[in-house]
Amino acid sequence: MQDKLDELHMDVLKELGNIGAGNATTALSQMLNRSIMMRVPEVKVVELKDVSAILGGEENMVAGILVKISGDINGIMMYVLEYESVRIMLNILLNKNITSEDELCEMDLSALKEIGNILTGSYLTALSKLTNLTMIQSIPKLAFDMAGAILSVPAILFGKTGDSVLFIKTDFNEGDCDVVGYYILIPELQSFDKIMKSLGVV
Amino acid sequence: MINSEDIEVVKVGMADFNIVKNPGMITTLGLGSCVAVVLYDTKLKIAGMAHVMLPSSKAIKNNNNRAKFADTAISDLLSMMENEGMRRQNLIAKIAGGSQMFDFDSADDVFSVGRKNIQACKEILAEIRISIIAEDTGENYGRTVEFYTADGSFKIKSVGKPEKII
Numbered sequence: 001m002q003d004k005l006d007e008l009h010m011d012v013l014k015e016l017g018n019i020g021a022g023n024a025t026t027a028l029s030q031m032l033n034r035s036i037m038m039r040v041p042e043v044k045v046v047e048l049k050d051v052s053a054i055l056g057g058e059e060n061m062v063a064g065i066l067v068k069i070s071g072d073i074n075g076i077m078m079y080v081l082e083y084e085s086v087r088i089m090l091n092i093l094l095n096k097n098i099t100s101e102d103e104l105c106e107m108d109l110s111a112l113k114e115i116g117n118i119l120t121g122s123y124l125t126a127l128s129k130l131t132n133l134t135m136i137q138s139i140p141k142l143a144f145d146m147a148g149a150i151l152s153v154p155a156i157l158f159g160k161t162g163d164s165v166l167f168i169k170t171d172f173n174e175g176d177c178d179v180v181g182y183y184i185l186i187p188e189l190q191s192f193d194k195i196m197k198s199l200g201v202v
Numbered sequence: 203m204i205n206s207e208d209i210e211v212v213k214v215g216m217a218d219f220n221i222v223k224n225p226g227m228i229t230t231l232g233l234g235s236c237v238a239v240v241l242y243d244t245k246l247k248i249a250g251m252a253h254v255m256l257p258s259s260k261a262i263k264n265n266n267n268r269a270k271f272a273d274t275a276i277s278d279l280l281s282m283m284e285n286e287g288m289r290r291q292n293l294i295a296k297i298a299g300g301s302q303m304f305d306f307d308s309a310d311d312v313f314s315v316g317r318k319n320i321q322a323c324k325e326i327l328a329e330i331r332i333s334i335i336a337e338d339t340g341e342n343y344g345r346t347v348e349f350y351t352a353d354g355s356f357k358i359k360s361v362g363k364p365e366k367i368i
Contacts, residue, residue: 052216058232059346061361066304141304145361148216148232149344153303155216156235156255156315 012199017043017168017183019130020123025172027122028115032093032174039171041183046167054167055182056082058148065116066141066153069124071134072194075187077120078154080147085179089115092174109142116140123183131198154184209352212251214238217270219252219279221286224351233299233345235316237323239276240296240349240356241332243288249351252279256315257322272322280330295327296356296368298338298347305342316340336368 018041025038044054052058061083069075081089087098090108093115098108117140128135143150168183187195210226216236222228224247230238233253242249252275256262259271268274284290300320320339327334338345338358348357358366 052232064303068306138306141306143303143342145234145303146232146344146346149234149301149303152216152232152234152236152255152344 012196013043013185016127016130017041017185020126021168021170021183023122023126024119024170027118028172031118034092034174037173039173041171042169044167044169052148052151055080055147055151058146060147061144062147062150063112064143064145064150064153065113065120066143067117067120068138069135069187070138071136073133073135073187073191075185075191076154076157077124077137077186078184079116079119079181080150080184081179081181083144085181086112088177089179092177092179104144113140113142116142119181119183123185127195131195133194133198154186157186158184214251214253216253217255217267217275219250219269219275219282221248221250221279221283222351223248227348227350229346229348231346233347234301234303235299235319237272237297237299237316237319237339238345238347239272239279239323239327241276241279241283241293242296242349242351242354243283243292244294244354245292246288247351247354248283248286248288249349249354250279250283251349252276254319254323257318272319272326276323276326276330290330290332293332294354295332295334296336296349297323297327297334298345298356298358298368300339301341301343301345303342303344338366338368 021041025036029036055062063081063086064078066076066078069077090096090111091098093111121137124135124137170181172179212220212222212226212228214220214230228249228251230253237254239252239254240249254272254275255270257272259274268278300316302316336356343360346359356368
């Protein structure tokens with residue numbers, strides 16, 4: 001078992017990020033029955049202390065959708081969106097016109113969870129197919145809070161293995177609407193080794 | 203209450219610690235499951251703050267970053283303060299944070315880290331005989347915290363909740 005991720009492993013995770021986000025776009029298009037475009041995902045390895053700055057500062061309001069992964073692989077996956085992107089996404093999805101002053105209703109929140117479910121699910125399906133490993137995801141949990149607080153969860157989990165976090169930035173657009181979100185995938189160390197082995201990387 | 207605009211402000215990041223002198227303010231933004239530990243010298247009015255991420259450096263192999271763990275961060279912060287001439291018997295502690303951001307089963311190891319962080323900080327402070335005179339911990343929301351050296355007040359700000367001073 002290694003103590004930290006080396007460059008080769010990061011490259012593999014990056015490629016998985018590309019494939020996963022591609023799958024997620026297809027899933028989103030099908031659900032909305034509209035053509036959704038995706039920019040090439042940006043995969044970054046970020047120092048823990050700079051994590052929140054990416055999301056507009058520690059106190060910026062974000063939504064975090066978190067699923068636990070079990071099966072052959074154990075870990076968590078989180079999808080994070082800035083509040084502005086949440087609004088745009090819901091407006092597209094539910095055909096609504098939520099403005100920045102509006103509070104989100106129960107229906108908005110469950111729609112958001114469902115989006116998270118689809119986005120994380122399609123990513124994990126891609127990963128599962130590629131590795132031949134079973135990955136079962138839990139029902140998604142949603143939290144709205146300051147970016148620093150939401151990100152403390154993955155930062156802590158990842159912090160057990162090192163001082164950097166892996167972020168996959170995805171940018172979906174539909175017409176003029178841009179939805180920017182971030183995937184954070186954190187497999188447990190043993191699970192990470194399993195993924196690497198099944199891909200013939202170790 | 204002193205206005206934060208007129209005084210020196212020291213910002214403590216995640217897995218980081220620092221100190222500030224009277225009349226300065228020391229702050230950390232968007233605390234989640236992490237814990238902010240403030241040590242305050244009531245005579246010299248100097249405060250130190252550590253933003254702790256994990257309970258123990260002993261449980262983890264990759265533990266080079268001492269500011270990340272409750273045990274090493276509090277010990278290093280204390281040394282830093284003692285080097286500045288502060289005396290342990292004049293120190294009091296206030297702590298905040300350690301929330302559970304997502305409502306998974308709290309028995310789950312992974313998601314109970316907030317609670318474990320609080321517990322670890324309390325144990326370490328008890329060991330070094332510094333008493334905790336106020337805390338705002340647990341729950342399921344984020345906190346921005348500001349400690350004012352002039353009067354020793356600890357301000358807690360959360361989204362959609364009234365400000366608290368402890």
